[in-house]
Structures are given as structure tokens and as C-alpha cells.
């Protein structure tokens with residue numbers, strides 16, 4: 001058995017394809033529209049070549065870093081992704097335990113299948129909470145309060161989803177929304193019978209606020225003292241505006257190609273995002289982050 005363990009991410013992907021239903025595999029694996037950005041997110045890494053210097057002592061390699069003051073052994077953290085119970089019965093609790101065992105950090109998605117409280121009490125992983133701005137502001141503020149009182153250390157506001165990406169595989173598969181226990185009593189998903197199309201797209205259309213703007217960043221600052229990170233910024237202009245808005249950091253991201261197709265590959269714009277703010281000398285202790293997720 002030991003010999004058959006996957007040795008790279010592509011082999012894990014093959015196993016996932018066998019283990020999951022087509023609907024769930026496509027949900028996790030797919031992107032928006034033509035999936036150009038989805039493909040380019042990976043292809044762009046192939047365009048970056050390494051320039052090795054030799055005869056350097058590599059017997060001790062230190063990849064440790066810190067994020068908002070939290071130390072970790074490498075700059076790899078768990079991005080917010082919804083619906084972990086489609087892959088494992090323990091859901092986000094399993095993911096949090098895995099993050100804790102690596103001394104890494106987990107960002108819990110608003111769309112978690114486990115309750116905020118359950119994830120918080122399962123282990124001592126450092127946790128941030130990912131938020132959307134709902135049409136009903138009370139929903140967002142209740143989630144923020146619960147994250148605060150359960151020891152989450154930052155709010156990650158996803159800003160690239162005023163409108164849900166057109167994910168054609170989900171439309172074709174009539175993707176069913178998985179339970180969202182954190183939204184029980186706040187938003188009803190009972191009326192989501194899909195007569196056609198993607199249920200999660202309809203859910204997002206009914207609940208998320210498409211008028212999301214910089215005003216909501218101000219609003220969020222007014223209701224929490226936790227540091228705020230904006231996730232989904234890909235241009236220098238917006239990175240600068242984020243600094244001006246006083247957020248603690250920016251997560252350079254195109255949402256894994258699941259939102260706006262033909263947006264640039266995340267890794268290709270990381271430098272632009274950071275350099276633009278550096279150039280103005282405003283970087284200070286701001287955090288710039290990009291993740292590689294498959």
C-alpha cells in the first residue's frame with residue numbers, strides 16, 4: 001500500500017477523480033467559462049524558469065515566514081474553499097487538523113460544511129475567516145461576530161465575487177448546494193430546487209450583494225477590530241486603493257480561475273501588486289500573499 005501512495009499533486013488529482021462523483025469533481029476542478037484563466041494559472045508557473053546558483057551550502061534550508069505576526073515553517077497556507085464534506089466526512093475539521101499538524105494557517109470558507117464553533121474547538125490551527133458581503137448585511141455581521149468570539153485572527157473579505165462566475169460544468173451538472181450550517185437561521189436554502197442550471201449559482205445570485213464596493217470595506221472596518229485582508233485583487237491600482245483603505249493585506253488571486261475568465265494568471269500579477277505598493281513606499285507591514293492551489 002505504502003508503495004502506491006501518490007507522489008505529486010497530479011496523482012492526487014487522478015485519485016480524486018476516481019473517488020468523487022462527476023458533479024463534485026467538476027465543481028472542485030472546474031473554472032469559469034472557457035477556463036482560460038484556470039489553465040493559465042498553472043501554465044504561468046511553467047513560464048517562470050529558475051536560475052540556479054551552485055556551490056551554496058543547502059544543508060539547512062529555512063522557509064519559515066510570518067503572516068500578520070503568526071510564524072509558520074513555510075509560506076504555504078490553506079486557501080478558503082467551500083464544501084469539504086463532499087470529499088471527506090469530517091469536512092473542514094479534517095482540514096483544520098491537517099493545517100495544525102503542519103503548523104500552518106487555515107482560512108475557513110463562509111461556505112464551510114462544518115460550523116465555525118466546531119472547527120474552532122477541533123484543534124489549535126491559526127484560523128482566518130473568509131467572508132462575502134450578503135445582501136442582508138446582518139448575515140455578514142453575525143458571521144464576523146462568531147468568527148471573532150471563536151478566536152479567528154483575521155477576516156478575509158473576498159472581493160472578486162460580486163457576481164458568481166459562470167461555471168459551465170456546474171450548470172451542466174445542475175450542481176447541488178451542499179449544507180451550510182453556519183447560515184442556518186440566517187438564510188434559507190429550502191427554495192433552491194434546481195429546475196435547470198447550477199444551484200450554487202442561483203444561491204449566490206439570491207444572497208450575495210452585486211453592489212459590493214469600497215464602501216463595504218469601510219463598513220466591515222466599522223464592525224470589527226480584526227485585521228482585514230482583501231482576497232481577489234489582481235491589479236496595481238486596486239492594491240494601492242486597498243492600502244489607502246487601511247486594510248492589513250491583500251491576497252493576490254483570481255479565485256482559481258473560477259470567477260472572471262481571461263483575468264491574468266495569479267502568479268503573473270503578484271509582482272505588479274507588490275511592486276506598485278512598494279513604489280509608493282506605503283507597504284509598511286502590509287501583507288502580500290499569493291497561493292498555489294490546484
Ligand SMILES: Cc1cc2nc3c(=O)[nH]c(=O)nc-3n(C[C@H](O)[C@H](O)[C@H](O)COP(=O)(O)O)c2cc1C
Nearest residue numbers: 028079080081082109158253254255256266291293
Ligand atoms: C472547490 C473550490 C472552492 C472554493 N471556494 C472558495 C470560497 O468559498 N471562498 C473563496 O474566497 N475562495 C474560494 N475558492 C478559491 C480559492 O480560495 C483560491 O483562490 C483558488 O483555489 C486558487 O486560486 P488563486 O491562487 O488565484 O487564489 C475555492 C476554490 C475551489 C477550487
